[in-house]
Amino acid sequence: MNSKFQSKLPEVGTTIFSKMSALAQQYGALNLAQGFPDYDTDPDLIDLVHTYMNVGFNQYALMPGVLSLREKIAEKVWNTHQVHVDINDEITVTAGGTQAIFTAIATVVNQGDEVLIFEPAYDCYAPTVKLFGGKVIPVSLLAPNFAIDWDYVKSLVNAKTKLIIINNPNNPTGRQFQQADIDALTAIVTSSDAFVLSDEVYEHIVFDGRAPISLIACPVLRERSFVIASFGKLFHVTGWKVGYCIAPLELMREFRKIHQYNVFSVNGAVQMAIAKYLENSNRYLNLNNFFEEKRNYLVKGIANSRFTVLPSEGTYFINIDYRAISSEHDLIFAERLVVENKVALIPISAFYTSNLDQYILRICFAKRTETLTQAIDLLNNI
Incomplete structure (x- = not known):
């Protein structure tokens, strides 16, 4: 490579x-590291994608997203939170949650701006902030409850604070915001010029x-936030x-300026299929029960192991404390x-910019019962 690069x-x-996935493949290990399901997608949704491909939805979709999907998103928000969202000016369909996060950060962060990130945090936040010249201000949360000291957060906010990034429920901790949060x-945003990115x-x-x-x-x-969601997580199709x-409106107008020169539009047939699939609200209303059963099965299965299970209020992850087994750094122990x-x-520790080690490992339980049973056997024998 050119030395001047x-x-x-x-x-x-x-x-x-x-x-960790490469290591798992190398040694033939059960991979509970990456956060994706190992079970099949609903065949009804697959059939819908085929249907819309066969009837011609194979060219560029509208830049903000197909109208029928934006309508269903607005309907879902109303059904869940009783909030009206304008389908023309306030919703943009993106190429996954990560692209939406990237675009939102690109929209507001300039050279020298400060961005507060609660850690442990999803690993795309900090690099994207740095890419646009921002300075990451990490707020380290501690096990077992990962509670936020909002007085401390307030002390970090100043005239340079441009964005506060939250993830709710949080990956990897499983913690959900409460009304006090x-x-x-709200009090911090009201008394500052900061925007919020809510992943x-x-x-x-949630459980x-x-x-x-x-x-x-x-x-x-x-009025000050980018709220980002994912159909990949909602319908077990992370690869889509x-x-x-x-x-x-004001934020979305700027968001779309970047979105249109990044991906422009998202797969039209898939958008149409998801819109049709969303006509049955039970597609997402039953998710909590589906994943809660998996969480409970895994937690019960390793209750007598040497690991300590930390609380999980949401997501499809649990965390386990291994300090009764080893004092090795978590990366060394995981390897x-x-x-x-x-x-x-x-x-x-990989979710902290400081690599803070608390002797904790994350498990993805979005897996088939057979996979979880295998995981229980392996963990009980450590």
């Missing part, structure tokens, strides 16, 4: 997810009687890369589990 992200390498964030891709995957909580239901935050962003015990998990 200068990387825009010199500190970024292969993600921990790719590393919403109120505290809500696991919105409908133990909890209801979905979105910033869109708070009038103050709705279809999500959406909801934002007020050893792959080699010696044939199970791949994610070390939580």
Whole structure:
């Protein structure tokens, strides 16, 4: 490579997810590291995609997304949160949640702007902020509850604070925002010029009687926020890369300026299929029960293991504390589990910019019962 070439992200390498998956493949280990299901997509949804391809939806879709899907998104928001969203000016369909996150950060972050990120955090936030010249201000949350000290957060906010990024429910902790969190964030936004990016891709995957909580239901935050969701997470089709962003007119106008020169539009046949599929609201209303059963099965199965299971209020992840087994750094311990015990998990330190080690590993339980049974056997023998 030309010695004059200068990387825009010199500190970024292969993600921990790719590393652990490659290691799992190398040693023939059960892969519970990456966050995707190992069971089949609903054949009804597959058939709908085929139908729309066969009738000609194979060219560019509208830049904001096909109208029928935007209508169903607005309907879903109304049914869930009783909030009206304008289908023409406030919704854009994106190539997955990550592209929506990238575009929202690109929309507001300029050189020297500060961006607050709650860690452990999804790994795309910090690199994208840095790519656009922003400065990441990490807020480290601690196990077992990963609660937010909002007074501390308030002390970090200043004239340079451009964006606050939240993930609710949170990957990897499984923590869901409560009303007190919403109120505290509202007070901070009201007294500053900061915008909010709310990553809500696991919105409908919450447990133990909890209801979905979105910033869109708070009038103050709705006017200052990009709310992002994912059909990949909603319908077990992560490889289709279809999500959406909801934002007020002024923000969405700027968001679309970048979106149109990035991907322009998203797969039309898939959009049409998802819109038709959404005519039955039970497609997403039953998700909490579906995943709660999987969480409970796994948690019960390893209750007598040497691991300590941390609370999971949502998402399709649980975290386990291994300090009763080893004092090794979580990355070293996770690598050893792959080699010696044939199970791949994610070390939580990878979700902190400081690589904070709390002796915790993340497990994805969006798996078939057979896979979870195998996981239980492996974990009980460690």
